[in-house]
Amino acid sequence: MRSISLSVGRxxxxxxxxxxxxxxxxPVVHAQSDASDSTALIKPVPVFSVQTGFITTFEGGTPHLGxxxxxxxxVPVGDKWLIETRGTLESDLAPQPGSPGFKGSLESNVDYLxxxxxxxxxxxxxxxxxxxxxxxxxxRLYPIFIRDLQTDPxxxxxxxxxxxxxxxxxxxxxxxxAQGVEFNYAAYFxxxxxxxHMESDRAAGFRAGVFLPGPRLEVGGSFQxxxxxxxxxxxxFHFEWQPMPLPLDLRAEYARSYDGSGYWIESAYKLSQVPxxxxxxxxxxxxxxxxxFFVNPEVVEEEGDAAGFTAxxxxxxxxxxxxxxxxxxxxxxxxxxxxxxxxxxxxxxxxMTYRVALPVGHGDIR
Amino acid sequence: MAAWAFLLCxxxxxxxxxxxxxxxxxxxxxxxxxxxxxxxxxxxxxxxxGEKRFHANCGRCHQAPQKFPPRMMAxxxxxxxxxxxxxxxxxxxxxxYMTQ
Numbered sequence: 285m286r287s288i289s290l291s292v293g294r295x296x297x298x299x300x301x302x303x304x305x306x307x308x309x310x311p312v313v314h315a316q317s318d319a320s321d322s323t324a325l326i327k328p329v330p331v332f333s334v335q336t337g338f339i340t341t342f343e344g345g346t347p348h349l350g351x352x353x354x355x356x357x358x359v360p361v362g363d364k365w366l367i368e369t370r371g372t373l374e375s376d377l378a379p380q381p382g383s384p385g386f387k388g389s390l391e392s393n394v395d396y397l398x399x400x401x402x403x404x405x406x407x408x409x410x411x412x413x414x415x416x417x418x419x420x421x422x423x424r425l426y427p428i429f430i431r432d433l434q435t436d437p438x439x440x441x442x443x444x445x446x447x448x449x450x451x452x453x454x455x456x457x458x459x460x461x462a463q464g465v466e467f468n469y470a471a472y473f474x475x476x477x478x479x480x481h482m483e484s485d486r487a488a489g490f491r492a493g494v495f496l497p498g499p500r501l502e503v504g505g506s507f508q509x510x511x512x513x514x515x516x517x518x519x520x521f522h523f524e525w526q527p528m529p530l531p532l533d534l535r536a537e538y539a540r541s542y543d544g545s546g547y548w549i550e551s552a553y554k555l556s557q558v559p560x561x562x563x564x565x566x567x568x569x570x571x572x573x574x575x576x577f578f579v580n581p582e583v584v585e586e587e588g589d590a591a592g593f594t595a596x597x598x599x600x601x602x603x604x605x606x607x608x609x610x611x612x613x614x615x616x617x618x619x620x621x622x623x624x625x626x627x628x629x630x631x632x633x634x635x636m637t638y639r640v641a642l643p644v645g646h647g648d649i650r
Numbered sequence: 651m652a653a654w655a656f657l658l659c660x661x662x663x664x665x666x667x668x669x670x671x672x673x674x675x676x677x678x679x680x681x682x683x684x685x686x687x688x689x690x691x692x693x694x695x696x697x698x699x700g701e702k703r704f705h706a707n708c709g710r711c712h713q714a715p716q717k718f719p720p721r722m723m724a725x726x727x728x729x730x731x732x733x734x735x736x737x738x739x740x741x742x743x744x745x746x747y748m749t750q
Contacts, residue, residue: 324750326723353694359723404729405738424734430712458735469736493735526709533709604735610713613743643722 306596328360330644337428339615339635341435349377349386349636354395354426369397396449399431409430410454413482417470417491418443418506419537420522429639432552433571433603433617435631438577439546441591442518443506445468450474459497466495476512486511486520493522500526506539516542531556543590548576571603571617572632597623601631611639693750699748703740710734720749 313346335354340347352374357366372393377386400413415423425431452475458468469492476486488511496638502524504536510516526532538547550573556566577597583590603617615648619631654684664743708714718726726744 317661326720326724328728329721331722331729358725358729360728366725366728366732368732402728408732410732424711456732456735458731458740460737460739466737466740470735471669495710497703500706500709502710525657526706568734575743607713610715635690637662641722641726643724645721 288399295329301429328530330360331358331641332356332644333639333641334409335360335427335429335637335639337434337635337637338617339428339434339637341631342632344629344631346378346437349375349388351375351377355430364402366400366402367398370401370585392481394449397482405457405631406459407455407457409455409635411452411483413449413451413477414454414472416444416448416450416474416489416508417454417472418489418508418518419491419520420504420524420535421446421537422448424536427576429447429613429637431612432550432571432605433601434572434615434621434633434635435601435617437537438575438593438597438599439520439537439548439591442541442543442546443520443537445485445508447485448480451477451482452485464496464498466497467495468495489518492614497567500528514542542580543583544577544579544593546575548573548575552592569607571601571605573599573603575599582613593623595624595627595640597621598628601632603633611641613637693746696743696746697750700743700745704747707734707736707740708743717748723748742747 288624289426291349292517305557313341318333318558327461332355337350337352339350339352341350342348349357353373354370354372355367356370360369372395373390375388375390377388379385380387384525396412396414398410399572401409403409415426417423419442421437426448428434450472452473454470456468456470458466461467469490471490473488474484474486477484484550489506489508491504491506495502502522502526506520506522508518509513510518518539520537523536523539525534527534532549534545537551550571552569552571554566555568558564558565575598577591578591579593579596581591584594588594590649598622599619601617601619603615605616606614608614614636617632619633621629621631657683673692705714717723727736727745727748730736731738736744
């Protein structure tokens with residue numbers, strides 16, 4: 285029996301090896317003819333960036349002070365490799381009954397620490413700790429200097445899981461499939477990790493999307509299968525559109541898992557086309573977001589909450605952001621949360637976000 | 651406050667370096683060509699294409715960033731190729747636009 289299983293296993297490995305050769309080596313021959321000499325002349329340099337912010341939130345009248353610092357380091361190696369890592373230091377300072385001032389603990393986390401190998405125009409291999417590529421919010425819109433509203437979407441617990449990251453390997457990429465049509469994907473496997481500040485669940489999943497650069501429209505879907513505990517499935521869809529004639533961003537996501545389901549729809553409009561006070565208005569962005577989360581009552585009954593919620597929750601938010609520069613802005617928002625059993629409350633946020641990026645080395649041409 | 655002051659000062663210093671696009675590239679770079687769907691693009695066309703792809707791709711998630719020094723930009727575009735699953739052509743065109 286053992287010799288049979290070994291022979292089958294060997295054949296399986298041969299098939300995998302042949303598949304990898306086709307996947308990684310064959311396209312290189314074609315890709316080399318597309319390489320641009322001008323971009324190849326520029327030797328990349330390590331980059332260090334810090335994203336920071338101070339957000340004050342009033343939830344149901346209770347103030348929370350939220351300082352946050354997110355250092356990011358990018359280290360390119362050769363023409364094909366990149367080491368990238370980002371951490372988060374944050375705190376939630378709130379008044380404690382019976383004691384003066386605001387109290388809270390400092391929380392730290394490694395968001396990602398990954399090694400990327402750009403194998404060819406179709407495939408990039410990432411290993412290490414990576415952000416879970418489910419939907420668009422966790423991976424693309426989460427950074428404090430990018431998000432238009434500072435509160436997390438209600439469905440973030442479904443799409444990002446408990447930790448928002450996986451530990452393992454991922455294949456990803458984007459390429460043209462036709463004139464004006466781009467396809468992008470990410471497929472990953474994550475192992476269970478209990479390392480402090482780098483926890484992750486054992487899971488596998490993928491995300492795929494189609495982007496039309498002409499109308500600036502992207503649609504896609506995601507799937508994840510948890511390979512531990514309840515072994516639950518999650519799936520979702522995302523949508524992004526920046527209509528050409530308007531400084532308008534439209535984004536939406538839907539996600540569903542055993543815990544529940546929900547969606548958010550967000551629009552952000554830059555007032556650069558308003559014909560009065562143009563110098564001021566072009567820095568102003570107004571944002572609105574509507575979202576709903578529907579819990580699975582069975583999960584609430586068994587575990588006490590589902591993805592952090594004990595009842596169906598609706599939320600509507602509006603916000604105003606002022607961009608002093610693309611990397612330095614004032615943010616503010618008002619939201620009203622509707623949930624039964626006393627869950628109705630106002631949520632106000634106000635704060636500043638800032639990002640700086642510096643080269644670690646010389647910024648000249650090779 | 652001290653941290654904010656430090657970061658703002660750092661930004662002011664870095665901004666002087668970063669806000670202006672890099673000086674025209676070397677003759678080697680200026681004479682280069684890249685392909686687009688089987689056709690060849692000269693540098694001017696590549697920059698135009700890069701600007702278009704820059705607004706289409708980068709604008710999906712965030713406001714258009716200012717330009718950084720070329721070697722820094724090469725790293726950032728590589729990072730965004732992985733993070734935002736940019737295509738190889740997007741990466742080349744955006745890098746050409748952001749560094750020239």
